Amino acid sequence: MRALRRFTVRAQLPGPLAPLQTLATNLRWTWDAPTRDLFASLDPQAWDACGHDPVRLLGDIPTARLAELAEDGAVADRVAEQAADLERYLSEPRWYQSAPDPGLPAAVGYFSMEFGVSEVLPNYSGGLGVLAGDHLKAASDLGVPLIGVGLLYRSGYFRQSLSLDGWQLEHYPAIDPQGLPLQLLADPEGAPVLVRVAMPEDRTLSARVWLARVGRVPLLLLDTDIEENEPDLRGVTDRLYGGDQNHRIQQEILIGVGGVRAVRAFCRTSGHPAPEVFHTNEGHAGFLGLERIRELCTGSAVASNGAGPSSSSAATVSGSGLDFDEALAAVRAGTVFTTHTPVPAGIDRFGLDLVRHYLTDRLLPGLSTERLLALGAEDDPATFNMAHMGLRLAQRANGVSQLHGSVSRDMFGGMWAGFDRDEVPIGSVTNGVHGPTWEARQVTELLGSPGPEGIAQESSAVSDADLWALRSALRSRLVEEVRRRVRAAWLERGASEPELGWTDHVFDADVLTVGFARRVPTYKRLTLMLRDPDRLRGLLLDAHRPVQLIVAGKSHPADDDGKALIQQIVRFADDAGVRHRIVFLPDYDMSMARYLYWGCDVWLNNPLRPLEACGTSGMKSALNGGLNLSIRDGWWDEFYDGANGWAIPTADGVEDPTRRDDLEANALYELLATQVGPAFYDRTDGVPHRWVEMVRHTLTTLRPKVQATRMVREYVQDWYAPAARAAAVVTADDYAAARGLAQYRDRLDKAWNDVRITGVDVTGLPETPVVGSPMTVRAGVDLAGLDPSDVVVEAVVGRVDDADELADPVTAAMEHRGDGSWEIAVPLPHAGLTGYTVRVLPHHPHLASSVELGRIVLAG
Ligand SMILES: *Cc1c(COP(=O)(O)O)cnc(C)c1O
Numbered sequence: 050m051r052a053l054r055r056f057t058v059r060a061q062l063p064g065p066l067a068p069l070q071t072l073a074t075n076l077r078w079t080w081d082a083p084t085r086d087l088f089a090s091l092d093p094q095a096w097d098a099c100g101h102d103p104v105r106l107l108g109d110i111p112t113a114r115l116a117e118l119a120e121d122g123a124v125a126d127r128v129a130e131q132a133a134d135l136e137r138y139l140s141e142p143r144w145y146q147s148a149p150d151p152g153l154p155a156a157v158g159y160f161s162m163e164f165g166v167s168e169v170l171p172n173y174s175g176g177l178g179v180l181a182g183d184h185l186k187a188a189s190d191l192g193v194p195l196i197g198v199g200l201l202y203r204s205g206y207f208r209q210s211l212s213l214d215g216w217q218l219e220h221y222p223a224i225d226p227q228g229l230p231l232q233l234l235a236d237p238e239g240a241p242v243l244v245r246v247a248m249p250e251d252r253t254l255s256a257r258v259w260l261a262r263v264g265r266v267p268l269l270l271l272d273t274d275i276e277e278n279e280p281d282l283r284g285v286t287d288r289l290y291g292g293d294q295n296h297r298i299q300q301e302i303l304i305g306v307g308g309v310r311a312v313r314a315f316c317r318t319s320g321h322p323a324p325e326v327f328h329t330n331e332g333h334a335g336f337l338g339l340e341r342i343r344e345l346c347t348g349s350a351v352a353s354n355g356a357g358p359s360s361s362s363a364a365t366v367s368g369s370g371l372d373f374d375e376a377l378a379a380v381r382a383g384t385v386f387t388t389h390t391p392v393p394a395g396i397d398r399f400g401l402d403l404v405r406h407y408l409t410d411r412l413l414p415g416l417s418t419e420r421l422l423a424l425g426a427e428d429d430p431a432t433f434n435m436a437h438m439g440l441r442l443a444q445r446a447n448g449v450s451q452l453h454g455s456v457s458r459d460m461f462g463g464m465w466a467g468f469d470r471d472e473v474p475i476g477s478v479t480n481g482v483h484g485p486t487w488e489a490r491q492v493t494e495l496l497g498s499p500g501p502e503g504i505a506q507e508s509s510a511v512s513d514a515d516l517w518a519l520r521s522a523l524r525s526r527l528v529e530e531v532r533r534r535v536r537a538a539w540l541e542r543g544a545s546e547p548e549l550g551w552t553d554h555v556f557d558a559d560v561l562t563v564g565f566a567r568r569v570p571t572y573k574r575l576t577l578m579l580r581d582p583d584r585l586r587g588l589l590l591d592a593h594r595p596v597q598l599i600v601a602g603k604s605h606p607a608d609d610d611g612k613a614l615i616q617q618i619v620r621f622a623d624d625a626g627v628r629h630r631i632v633f634l635p636d637y638d639m640s641m642a643r644y645l646y647w648g649c650d651v652w653l654n655n656p657l658r659p660l661e662a663c664g665t666s667g668m669k670s671a672l673n674g675g676l677n678l679s680i681r682d683g684w685w686d687e688f689y690d691g692a693n694g695w696a697i698p699t700a701d702g703v704e705d706p707t708r709r710d711d712l713e714a715n716a717l718y719e720l721l722a723t724q725v726g727p728a729f730y731d732r733t734d735g736v737p738h739r740w741v742e743m744v745r746h747t748l749t750t751l752r753p754k755v756q757a758t759r760m761v762r763e764y765v766q767d768w769y770a771p772a773a774r775a776a777a778v779v780t781a782d783d784y785a786a787a788r789g790l791a792q793y794r795d796r797l798d799k800a801w802n803d804v805r806i807t808g809v810d811v812t813g814l815p816e817t818p819v820v821g822s823p824m825t826v827r828a829g830v831d832l833a834g835l836d837p838s839d840v841v842v843e844a845v846v847g848r849v850d851d852a853d854e855l856a857d858p859v860t861a862a863m864e865h866r867g868d869g870s871w872e873i874a875v876p877l878p879h880a881g882l883t884g885y886t887v888r889v890l891p892h893h894p895h896l897a898s899s900v901e902l903g904r905i906v907l908a909g
Pocket residue numbers: 174175176177179566567568637638639642663664665666667669
């Protein structure tokens with residue numbers, strides 16, 4: 050009989066076991082081995098059967114068995130011990146509490162469309178989500194007061210299986226929030242909090258708010274699958290990245306506008322301090338800035354029907370009565386925007402008309418639609434660009450590796466026309482990964498924990514033999530997992546048990562193991578390794594130095610090209626001649642990924658440079674002593690040092706993509722055959738010392754640097770703290786500085802087109818100038834009514850090429866003189882052909898920099 054519906058009933062835990070409820074629902078267990086051991090010890094078989102999910106485990110253990118466990122004093126002691134440990138973790142001062150920085154924010158709102166905290170909360174599709182999960186966990190370890198905000202999807206992301214002929218099939222198992230480690234956000238009377246946002250045609254979208262506890266960090270997840278909603282609106286949070294543009298913008302309005310409302314409700318009901326900084330993790334959540342502008346303009350919460358301000362629900366934001374520009378200045382100061390994609394097609398865009406349809410006066414009362422639409426303006430006048438809005442709503446913005454920062458400065462440079470690309474105010478914070486989540490416990494046991502401070506570990510005390518034994522044990526564990534999964538995958542594809550004897554002998558625990566697992570957009574080039582199938586076969590079957598290869602990854606359900614790539618790999622791997630050395634494992638997710646990062650000797654990555662913003666899977670491999678074999682893209686461009694792995698040479702300048710693939714595939718085969726293989730198989734007393742040396746070097750130098758705690762510390766020190774200080778300044782004295790800044794921008798807007806440099810001359814150069822000779826630059830400037838203190842006039846001196854383009858320029862602020870001119874003496878910075886110019890930029894104490902507003906007047 051098939052059930053009509055299903056729901057989850059939580060277990061009643063007898064007294065001494067009661068703390069297990071807290072231990073199961075706080076996701077800290079996902080990175081705390083002793084807590085996992087405790088759960089496993091309650092019923093090892095049930096633990097394995099439920100896929101290591103404590104909430105399910107507690108539901109699966111029979112009541113009689115629970116009663117028995119409650120009687121066992123030793124069990125009760127362990128439960129009490131772990132509960133006390135969690136309590137200590139949640140309350141003791143950590144790094145943030147003793148950080149020397151003044152003006153750290155009391156709280157930070159971190160908004161992301163997906164969160165990959167654990168496979169038991171399947172709310173992510175790939176790297177972006179897993180990164181967001183790692184960000185929360187590292188923030189928790191450091192004591193950073195983050196509040197995560199996202200959506201709860203009824204079907205997180207699809208599960209992948211294969212048809213017999215290797216075509217990707219998608220399944221969307223529905224989750225029941227009651228069976229997840231979540232708790233409904235309720236008001237003090239116990240009624241669930243509902244967040245409402247107005248939809249067009251007088252409709253209202255309501256969402257309840259689930260609270261997940263990620264260690265110390267609360268994560269709020271909005272869920273529209275409730276009876277209050279009309280049937281189509283119930284489906285707004287049905288799946289991640291599904292549906293059409295309409296569905297997508299509803300999700301983005303919900304996370305942005307509704308997300309801020311959820312944060313307010315959470316702070317009101319829990320007493321948590323309100324965020325002083327908002328971090329927009331990728332453009333999707335950018336509407337959060339609009340709601341914060343609205344708060345400051347109308348100064349009150351929105352009525353419970355979502356239509357217009359009301360005085361009945363208490364507002365947590367004071368300072369009402371700002372106009373749009375003043376509110377914008379205030380919001381920008383406290384906002385950080387992180388962009389994650391260097392692929393123009395990856396940027397979130399909507400038709401302007403669609404956005405106009407949704408950004409109604411009911412959604413955001415009192416705000417001018419035209420002003421809102423202008424925030425997302427881009428080259429195409431009919432398009433609203435979420436990344437452009439993100440940049441306009443944030444005073445601080447960054448990419449996710451040094452190379453990606455530079456690519457982003459190029460990509461968005463048009464918003465700062467007239468400035469050199471490297472002046473574009475987009476910085477970078479290189480991603481990191483959460484060590485306690487991704488590192489095998491054997492590694493931590495052997496080397497100790499790098500700790501939240503990411504201190505470099507000396508692994509020199511560990512012998513080569515021990516390091517090699519560690520790597521070999523992790524590889525063996527992976528080989529078991531591969532066999533289990535290959536068998537399961539074939540059963541799913543329709544094979545029968547008797548045909549599958551061969552799967553017991555798939556892979557070999559002593560063979561060089563290479564992993565390649567990632568989503569399947571074209572730029573990642575899943576099939577580059579198949580460029581020359583014979584050559585790949587030769588590497589796999591080499592008599593002395595064989596390679597075995599694990600491939601995994603999901604294609605977007607709508608991307609048939611991606612599915613065709615998967616099919617090519619599957620068909621190659623199905624061949625009886627090679628299937629013991631190459632496998633495609635379906636359903637890449639966190640639970641599979643872990644085994645790959647632990648056990649692969651080599652982590653392969655061959656994106657089309659520079660389209661990989663950062664990449665984090667290679668970092669997770671490095672945590673475990675895996676060696677990266679990668680194109681120098683994303684993080685690898687800055688972390689490859691010649692001894693921690695291999696760089697696949699890129700044919701960057703080659704225009705013809707086919708030829709470029711040929712060249713790069715060839716380089717890959719060459720490296721595998723001549724460098725990687727020999728280093729792995731060259732043994733003395735059974736130990737490949739050269740290899741182990743690289744592993745040791747990776748663990749000593751890379752392991753501390755790839756930690757998410759390093760990343761979050763950078764965000765705190767270089768982004769959140771300055772944003773909090775800027776926000777405090779503009780907020781003080783009833784937003785006096787925000788008002789001042791808005792007036793300044795207004796003055797600037799009116800005058801700027803008429804600001805002109807009327808003349809430039811240079812004096813003081815000796816007959817034969819040498820490096821260091823002082824050159825006096827003088828300029829006349831017509832300020833069109835602006836005050837001299839409103840601008841900075843700069844002399845720019847640098848090398849010039851034939852086209853008179855300045856390179857490596859030195860800029861020097863010129864001094865305003867009594868006669869109305871501007872002057873500065875600049876020592877000549879370079880030998881050779883030198884040029885100079887003069888420029889006028891805005892200057893205001895509450896701008897993050899003079900570049901920020903994208904305004905510039907150049908001489909000539
Ligand atoms: C780390 C991780 C990713 C992201 O890896 P990339 O190197 O950015 O492709 C994707 N999926 C899972 C399950 C991960 O753990």
